[in-house]
Amino acid sequence: MKLALLSDIHANRQALDACLAHAEAAGAERHAFLGDLVGYGADPSYVVQRVMAFAAQGAIVIQGNHDLYATQPVGDGKSLGHASVAWTQQQLSEDERAFLAALPLTAIDGSALLVHASADAPASWRYVENPQLAALSLDAASQPPVGNADVRYVFGGHVHFQTLYFRGGAGKLMPFAPTPGVPIPVPRHRHWLATIGSVGQPRDGRIEAMYAIFDEAAQQLTFHRVPYDVPAAAAAIRATPLPAFFADRLELGQ
Template identity: 45%
Template sequence: MLLAILSDIHGNREAFEAVLAAARAAGAERFVVLGDIVGYGADSEWCTETARSLAESGAIVLRGNHDDAIGNASVTMNPTATMALEWTRRQLGADARAFLAALPLKAREGDYLFVHADASAPSDWNYVLDASDAGQHLGACEARVSFCGHVHKPALYCTAPGGRVTHFCPVAATPVPLLPQRRWLAVMGAVGQPRDGNPCAAFALYDTGSAELRFLRAAYDIATAAGKIRAAGLPVSLAERLFEGR
């Protein structure tokens, strides 16, 4: 089965639409959404309803920290994120709020684990930023292959002989065989707010039959997404960063 795995949509309808179209054109048979459907962008309601439709069609959809914060008024973030969070709370209807609140923090299917952040403590929302963090994640899960998001930068880690964790910088569209003698953690980039210097929306395709993973990018209408952010009165920096992928 060909899985399309994506994370950190962050209310960016244009990016979400582009990724869904690209994944379907590539033959994706099932979707996995690793959380942070809302926040930052101007279309969190639409993105939530679309994620719910995917879930109803058999997709795995998880809760990220921004999704979790919608129903938790005590959550605070940096000033820019807090402004976006408060705005998003006012935009979402009761059904969307209930959907986000009910999402699981992780999902295990066979030898695969899906989670938004570090698997050692999913509700603490720790980032996997380097091999040390990846080692903590891998040490806490039994699955041979795991996938997370939260970082907004694609990365790939695996256990080498002796247990040492190795970090790889994935090359877009290049298939990576996830060899069975190693354990793997694939960190998805962001659909709606990339921070790796590439403004195109990030996602990945994983073939469960061949065990090959491809990190991919999809171009989208950034100007429209940014214009909506400005029109909503959200912080201008949230619009400007989309053009630079930062």
């Protein structure tokens, strides 16, 4: 059964819709949303409502740091992040905020552990951006209380890049840069960790949305890049009081 993995949507309606349509066409039968549904983008309520509808049908949804921020007191900061949180909170209904607040930090689905950031300290929002940090996350996923010995795969987001790590014969984790659209064999006799990238805020110099599909039965993982209406997403941000920088970075893939 194919599982669509989507993370870091960041209130980007256009990118989410494009990725969901792409996943449906690719035969995805289930969905997992790995956090940061909101923040930065112009359509937090729309995105949360869509994900809530998938959750009602059995989709897995994990909490990200921006989801947590949207449920907490804002404070008096003046940073770009503070501006995003304050505006986002105003757009969300009480039910939408309650949904975000109740989301778990991790979930186990078959032989996969799903997390927004790092499995060894999910509430610390550590960026898994090199083999050493990937090893900490992967090790934690096979140990209680976070995971168990049956976990062979860790899927997360947070870093806004697509990278696959695998544990080689010497025990070291090796990074691998995937080619979009090309299925990668991920046999269960190894341990794997993937950062699946960002649906709504790519930051690798390309503007296409990112997500992945995991086929556990076939033991394959396919990373995808999906074109979407970037000008419309940027224009939607500029039509709000949000900082224009959030629109600029969509157009630059940064």
